[in-house]
Amino acid sequence: MDTFIKQRLLEKIKKRLELVLPNFIFDIILKMFRKFKLVLNLVIPKFVRQIISKVQRRIMCGYVNFKYRNYSVEKLAQLYDKDYHQTYINNSDEIEIKKWQAIAIQRALPNCRKVLIAGCSGGELIRALKKIGIEAYGFDVSPDLDKIVIDEVRLYIRQGSILNIPFFTSDKFDTFIAIDVFEHIPIGQIDNMIKEIARINVKYIVTVINYFDYKHIGHITMKSLLWWQKKFRNYYQIDKNIDFSKDDIPSLYSLNNDPVYKFIFWRRVKT
Numbered sequence: 001m002d003t004f005i006k007q008r009l010l011e012k013i014k015k016r017l018e019l020v021l022p023n024f025i026f027d028i029i030l031k032m033f034r035k036f037k038l039v040l041n042l043v044i045p046k047f048v049r050q051i052i053s054k055v056q057r058r059i060m061c062g063y064v065n066f067k068y069r070n071y072s073v074e075k076l077a078q079l080y081d082k083d084y085h086q087t088y089i090n091n092s093d094e095i096e097i098k099k100w101q102a103i104a105i106q107r108a109l110p111n112c113r114k115v116l117i118a119g120c121s122g123g124e125l126i127r128a129l130k131k132i133g134i135e136a137y138g139f140d141v142s143p144d145l146d147k148i149v150i151d152e153v154r155l156y157i158r159q160g161s162i163l164n165i166p167f168f169t170s171d172k173f174d175t176f177i178a179i180d181v182f183e184h185i186p187i188g189q190i191d192n193m194i195k196e197i198a199r200i201n202v203k204y205i206v207t208v209i210n211y212f213d214y215k216h217i218g219h220i221t222m223k224s225l226l227w228w229q230k231k232f233r234n235y236y237q238i239d240k241n242i243d244f245s246k247d248d249i250p251s252l253y254s255l256n257n258d259p260v261y262k263f264i265f266w267r268r269v270k271t
Contacts, residue, residue, distance in 0.1 A: 061222035068220035069188040082144035089122045102128035107244035116173040119181040123153040176202040183210045187221045198235040205266040208254045236266040
């Protein structure tokens, strides 16, 4: 979890405790917790800590899945205001990542012509795809979308949820892109999300899915890839034959051979 996300998480916790704890007490407790954690790391063997971490992660993922299983679209949208997106907008690192993600997608799907991007934020990936000749559109649920959209691609972005996609089958997209999106949807709404994606009727889906980082803001469905495969099986299946050449591509998020945070390519099931 990066420094920005950690700081926001601490601020939320601090705000909730303001009614019962003065700020200086909260700071003391936080320092004590950090020292206690350091001592535990020195005393407990590494393999034991790893087992404890896995058990804790599984419990917390289950708790998060249950707690937010029927979270409303309106409540979800409030999580993604301009403050949430500010770390990604006009960020040189993010621009570089989107540039190479666009190249990777084009290499994997050379016949890709028209794509729809879910959770597009300000539209950096749309801009990157257009620069290499791919017609790209997007949508995002953020209530502050007008404030974060890049002017260059404003006409290609609509406000809306993946549970009610503001585009149509008649738009004739061939590819649907969802990078770090599915885990933000309540588990009770996943079936509806899949049917909505299927309605758009693309041939391919490109995803990056986070399976267990429950601490990140908005990560409310923490499930394994196998679980996602079972959910999508009536509409889309992973096509392991689709991949992209990594020649000249720098080691960046989703492009660096990380076994967890990586591109997965899905193909429409014939019906």
